[in-house]
Amino acid sequence: MNNLGGLCMWLGLLALIISSLGYLFLLLKPDPVGIKTTARLGFTAFTGCVTVASISLMLAILGNDFVFSYVARYSSRDLPLIYRISSFWAGQEGSFLLWVFLGAWLGLFLIYQSGSQEPRVMLVYNLSNLFLMILLIKQSPFHMLAVAPADGNGMNMLLQDPWMAIHPPIVFLGYAAYAIPFAFAINALWSRDYDGWIKPGLPWAIFAYVTLGAGIIIGGFWSYKVLGWGGYWGWDPVENASLLPWLAGTALVHGMILQDTKKQLRKTNFFLVTFAFVLVIYCTFLTRSGILADFSVHSFTDLGITGLLVLFMGVFIALAVWLLAMRWKDLPAPAKTEIAYFSREFGFIAAIALLCMSCLVTGLGTSAPLITRMMAKASKVSTDFYVQTNLPLAVLILLLLSFVPLMAFGRNQPSRLIKKLPWAVAGAVIALAVTGWHGMFDTRSLLIAIPAGGATGLNLALATGLARRHFSLASGALVHLGVGLMFLGIVASSMYDRSEKQRFFQGATKPAFGYAITLSAPQVVGHGKGERLELPLDIEKGKARFLARPDIYVERKKGGQLQRFIHPYIKRGIFSDLYISPVDYDSGRKKAPSNQIVIKKGQTIHRDPYAITFNGFDIRGMGQNTLTGISVGARLTVAYKTEASVDLTPVLNMGQGQTNAADHREKLPGQEAAFVSLVQINADEKTVTLVYEGSSVNTEKAQNAEKPKASVILDVSIKPGMTLLWVGTFLMLFGGVVGIIRRRPR
Amino acid sequence: MKIKKAHITGGVVIVLAMGLAFNAFQSALTPYVTVAEAMAHERAVQVAGITVKGSDQYDLDTNKLVFTLREDGGAKMVVEYDGARPGNFDDATKIVAIGCYAKEKAVFEASELLVKCPTKYEGRVSGE
Numbered sequence: 049m050n051n052l053g054g055l056c057m058w059l060g061l062l063a064l065i066i067s068s069l070g071y072l073f074l075l076l077k078p079d080p081v082g083i084k085t086t087a088r089l090g091f092t093a094f095t096g097c098v099t100v101a102s103i104s105l106m107l108a109i110l111g112n113d114f115v116f117s118y119v120a121r122y123s124s125r126d127l128p129l130i131y132r133i134s135s136f137w138a139g140q141e142g143s144f145l146l147w148v149f150l151g152a153w154l155g156l157f158l159i160y161q162s163g164s165q166e167p168r169v170m171l172v173y174n175l176s177n178l179f180l181m182i183l184l185i186k187q188s189p190f191h192m193l194a195v196a197p198a199d200g201n202g203m204n205m206l207l208q209d210p211w212m213a214i215h216p217p218i219v220f221l222g223y224a225a226y227a228i229p230f231a232f233a234i235n236a237l238w239s240r241d242y243d244g245w246i247k248p249g250l251p252w253a254i255f256a257y258v259t260l261g262a263g264i265i266i267g268g269f270w271s272y273k274v275l276g277w278g279g280y281w282g283w284d285p286v287e288n289a290s291l292l293p294w295l296a297g298t299a300l301v302h303g304m305i306l307q308d309t310k311k312q313l314r315k316t317n318f319f320l321v322t323f324a325f326v327l328v329i330y331c332t333f334l335t336r337s338g339i340l341a342d343f344s345v346h347s348f349t350d351l352g353i354t355g356l357l358v359l360f361m362g363v364f365i366a367l368a369v370w371l372l373a374m375r376w377k378d379l380p381a382p383a384k385t386e387i388a389y390f391s392r393e394f395g396f397i398a399a400i401a402l403l404c405m406s407c408l409v410t411g412l413g414t415s416a417p418l419i420t421r422m423m424a425k426a427s428k429v430s431t432d433f434y435v436q437t438n439l440p441l442a443v444l445i446l447l448l449l450s451f452v453p454l455m456a457f458g459r460n461q462p463s464r465l466i467k468k469l470p471w472a473v474a475g476a477v478i479a480l481a482v483t484g485w486h487g488m489f490d491t492r493s494l495l496i497a498i499p500a501g502g503a504t505g506l507n508l509a510l511a512t513g514l515a516r517r518h519f520s521l522a523s524g525a526l527v528h529l530g531v532g533l534m535f536l537g538i539v540a541s542s543m544y545d546r547s548e549k550q551r552f553f554q555g556a557t558k559p560a561f562g563y564a565i566t567l568s569a570p571q572v573v574g575h576g577k578g579e580r581l582e583l584p585l586d587i588e589k590g591k592a593r594f595l596a597r598p599d600i601y602v603e604r605k606k607g608g609q610l611q612r613f614i615h616p617y618i619k620r621g622i623f624s625d626l627y628i629s630p631v632d633y634d635s636g637r638k639k640a641p642s643n644q645i646v647i648k649k650g651q652t653i654h655r656d657p658y659a660i661t662f663n664g665f666d667i668r669g670m671g672q673n674t675l676t677g678i679s680v681g682a683r684l685t686v687a688y689k690t691e692a693s694v695d696l697t698p699v700l701n702m703g704q705g706q707t708n709a710a711d712h713r714e715k716l717p718g719q720e721a722a723f724v725s726l727v728q729i730n731a732d733e734k735t736v737t738l739v740y741e742g743s744s745v746n747t748e749k750a751q752n753a754e755k756p757k758a759s760v761i762l763d764v765s766i767k768p769g770m771t772l773l774w775v776g777t778f779l780m781l782f783g784g785v786v787g788i789i790r791r792r793p794r
Numbered sequence: 795m796k797i798k799k800a801h802i803t804g805g806v807v808i809v810l811a812m813g814l815a816f817n818a819f820q821s822a823l824t825p826y827v828t829v830a831e832a833m834a835h836e837r838a839v840q841v842a843g844i845t846v847k848g849s850d851q852y853d854l855d856t857n858k859l860v861f862t863l864r865e866d867g868g869a870k871m872v873v874e875y876d877g878a879r880p881g882n883f884d885d886a887t888k889i890v891a892i893g894c895y896a897k898e899k900a901v902f903e904a905s906e907l908l909v910k911c912p913t914k915y916e917g918r919v920s921g922e
Contacts, residue, residue, distance in 0.1 A: 433822030
């Protein structure tokens with residue numbers, strides 16, 4: 049079988065349908081013998097098929113089997129092993145397969161874990177996998193070419209980075225996981241067990257938060273390290289597409305915790321879980337349907353799956369809304385309807401509202417091309433929009449984090465706060481002092497920095513206190529400490545970064561931010577399909593000396609196009625990073641003065657040491673047959689220094705395929721190798737374009753001049769607070785992992 | 795049924811927030827326009843076209859990338875971009891410049907360049 053993978057996809061689809069039918073039967077007739085086993089076996093067979101399909105795709109990639117169109121498009125013989133593996137998910141079809149593969153394996157855990165809720169949970173979960181399988185059969189990674197090309201297209205240079213190799217699997221693990229709390233929630237509505245989905249669903253919701261969050265952060269880390277623009281977040285649709293479900297999912301985690309402890313927000317949580325899950329599909333739709341093709345630096349291609357994705361969304365929204373409407377009256381009201389303003393509950397609700405608002409405005413901005421297309425011309429929003437709208441929300445979230453974690457559920461006495469609040473105040477004061485010490489009293493940064501300092505201070509104190517009692521109790525405090533640190537890092541790196549562009553000549557030392565930078569000899573090194581222009585920089589600061597080697601990589605693609613990749617150099621430090629990005633390179637070789645001369649009839653042009661006069665056209669081949677074409681000559685009079693002038697008639701053959709001017713060039717008097725030829729005529733304006741070959745006074749001068757000096761324009765910047773940012777994001781995820789362990793099903 | 799005070803407050807806050815967000819949304823929109831339209835209104839827009847071959851150069855005094863953009867209809871304008879030359883700039887099949895036209899300088903000041911290249915790859919190709 050030479051297309052095992054393609055066959056496995058069909059078998060997998062069949063197994064999944066059998067599994068779904070089995071679970072459906074199980075609901076209609078309680079517990080007929082063997083049906084449950086069939087349903088489970090069906091799902092296991094589906095997992096097996098998807099796994100075999102994935103392995104066969106991987107083997108095709110590793111074995112350079114370019115008969116598969118997918119392998120030919122994304123892999124190549126010269127790719128290192130690690131990137132050959134990651135080319136599995138470099139394209140759309142492969143990443144959908146990865147999504148299904150991860151979803152299938154998560155499903156095996158789900159069968160094991162869901163217990164009595166299994167039939168309905170698995171039915172809903174199967175439905176989401178069914179849609180992905182249909183997508184995959186429509187757009188299969190196992191499509192075969194009639195003739196296998198000798199080599200594949202290979203992988204985009206920018207993606208050849210270890211971080212980018214692991215980014216997609218982690219994102220898709222998160223995407224796959226969002227279906228699980230949704231499946232539990234649908235089961236809860238269906239079976240009228242409105243609280244029973246929280247305990248088993250919460251660890252999965254946190255798992256999705258951690259994995260998708262890790263994917264987003266790895267993406268940012270890669271962007272900073274590889275792209276060379278010095279940032280880690282650009283509000284590009286592709287970035288937003290992973291942020292939106294993550295924000296909704298983070299709101300969901302808060303809602304589920306509140307329902308778990310206080311039986312509040314039953315209805316809200318059904319909305320949230322649907323929102324988060326549908327956003328996963330919506331964002332897939334936004335980034336995979338080609339709708340945003342004109343609005344992103346990422347070139348999306350439409351694979352013809354738009355309709356399916358819309359259907360996919362519609363079915364799940366309809367299912368959730370219909371069930372919720374059916375059960376609305378039946379849903380029990382919370383035990384206590386009144387919520388004190390000064391309570392932990394209120395903080396939770398406010399956090400959910402703020403996270404949802406952030407999700408909505410970011411979603412509004414990302415969907416702008418879609419919305420405006422319906423009204424008038426499609427437009428996108430500038431990135432300022434995201435900053436402007438999210439800034440006040442972030443300030444409020446950080447303010448909440450500076451005191452809410454201190455409060456207990458129910459009514460709180462202000463005296464309770466007094467004990468630990470000094471930590472928040474201390475954090476805020478330190479943040480203010482540091483900002484002030486740098487003399488940057490910018491409103492925006494102070495608005496974020498002060499509450500971020502408060503949140504950091506308070507949650508640091510809480511985390512250490514709680515961890516002493518039992519480490520897992522500190523999960524929330526760790527996450528919130530991470531949020532505080534991350535925002536401090538964002539303020540420092542985006543508002544206090546300093547940057548300057550300078551031209552550095554080879555051998556000459558120039559200062560930049562206290563560093564003395566010298567460009568030594570640039571080297572061109574062959575690498576892969578292109579050339580790497582290495583720019584060795586000697587950098588000195590005080591006694592520290594080091595060599596930086598940013599480079600510009602130029603690759604010639606099929607069809608002869610050139611593509612440039614900039615590789616920045618980053619010197620990471622605890623307080624700040626030194627970030628050097630090459631902008632433009634100049635080899636220093638002077639361009640030869642233009643050897644083209646445009647001359648009008650009757651005109652005389654002086655080109656040392658000649659004076660050339662254009663007297664008129666000499667039309668020779670007129671009337672001849674079209675095979676030989678027409679020959680046109682330009683009657684010239686050329687004077688060389690003081691010698692007597694000569695008449696020359698360079699000729700241009702037209703209408704006869706390619707013309708080669710060099711064959712018809714005329715020798716100029718005087719110099720050894722000096723010629724003139726005719727390359728273009730313009731009968732309307734009575735002008736001709738001549739090409740002059742030979743040395744002139746100008747080029748003689750240039751030859752005597754000093755050797756060419758290479759130079760490079762470097763964008764040198766100092767980015768403070770990057771360590772805070774990365775440590776903060778790590779803690780945000782680490783706290784989540786601790787939370788999964790704390791709330792794991794027992 | 796008595797409407798709770800909290801609900802009113804919450805409602806007002808939500809309506810206000812949505813109003814503000816919508817306002818920000820409208821003012822942040824950068825519509826796709828032609829070169830002629832971009833030159834007529836000095837507001838943030840995006841213009842698509844191709845680079846006129848050989849017109850791009852790095853201005854040493856201002857450290858800006860300057861090039862001539864020509865749209866499908868043939869209209870041209872000079873674009874100035876304060877940033878690194880995007881990686882696939884030289885062989886872009888299409889360039890989208892996002893920014894404002896400055897009449898007094900007679901250049902389009904781009905804050906962002908979207909570069910479309912003929913690859914099929916649907917991932918990141920270039921940062922800002």
